[in-house]
Amino acid sequence: MSFDNENIHDAAAILASGTALAGAQKSPISDGVPFVVVPDGYKVEHIFEREANPARAIGVVKLRDAASFVTYFNRQKRAESLIYASLDPAKILGVIDDHRAAEAEFENEDGANWRAYRVEFAVPASREWKTWTAKDRQALDQLTFAELVEDNLPDIVTPDGSTMLSIALNFEASKEGNFVSASRLQDGSTTFVWKEDINATGNKIAMPSQITLKIPVFENGSAYPIEARIKYRVKDGTLKIWYELVRPHKVLELAFREIWSQIEDQTGLKILLGSPE
Structure with a gap:
């Protein structure tokens, strides 16, 4: 060829x-x-x-408090940036490069954007909230209940600390005894009677029917009051006692709305309830 x-x-x-x-x-x-x-x-x-720099910003920045979220979001936000919120689990999500508003005057311009640059605040529950919700509605023996009260005495505002400490100490003293009766008084409180042996004089412990906690729901957040009803069961000389938090989900919503309002005020954007997919 x-x-x-x-x-x-x-x-x-x-x-x-x-x-x-x-x-x-x-x-x-x-x-x-x-x-x-x-x-x-x-x-x-x-x-x-x-390239000296990336072609576009991408990634997820994860922050631990509302102030940090606001600082970072305000530094990076654009006209198309949006903020979303969800309560279960509690999370605030800012999408820096969210879809733009559609431009009707331009053909085939639907405002599509990458949605790949995000800032996230997964709102962490406080230790106090996790402690009290973890034991909610769990039947405890009197010693375990007493230790819970002693370890978290500052969280209880009603009755006062000295009253609750006295109750806890009495429960600890009764650990070797048998509970023989429980009676509800006119004021709603309950008196437990226990004996160290069958011939001993009965010892009494007065327990209110309800206590009031005041605890933060989220880390570094405001403290909110929450009621807890005291329940018990006496059987074969053994006492089981527990508490039931009253509508804790409403306290959670209230605390989350406070963070929501703070972020709206400081970013100048209305938060959308939901999440981008």
Whole structure:
């Protein structure tokens, strides 16, 4: 087979075209990420490290309090940025590059955006909230109940601390005894009677029918009052005692709304209830 000048010129053009493809190309689409086409199937390989800066901001920034969320979101927000909130679990999510408002005057312009740059505040529950909700409606022996009261005495505002400490100490003293009766008084409190042996004089412990806690729901958040009804069962000389928090979900909602309002005020945006998918 012979080659003339025209064949040689065509071959050179083909080789030049191949060489051009082998070099880094600027992507024509909006993310602008450069790429090269390499041999062995000529697949596309993106070359992120060739540019001094990323073509666009992506990632999720995770923060631990509302003040940090506001500071970061305000630093990065754009006209299209939005904030979402969900309560179960409690979370505030800011989407910096959310979809833009559709532009009716431009054909095929629906405002689509990447939604890939986010700032997240997964609102953490306080230790006090986790402690009291973990034991809610769990039947405890008197010693375990007494230890719970002693360890968390500052959380109880009604009755006062000295009264609750006295109750806890009496429960601890009764650990070797048998409970023989429980009677409810006119004021709603309950008197437990226990004996160390069958011939001993009965010892009495007065327990209110309800206590009031005042605890923060979220880390570094405001403290809220929450009622807890005291329940008990005496059987075969054994006392089981527990508490039932009264509508804790409403206290949770109230605390979350406070954080919600703080973020709205400090970012100047109305938060949307829900989450982007």
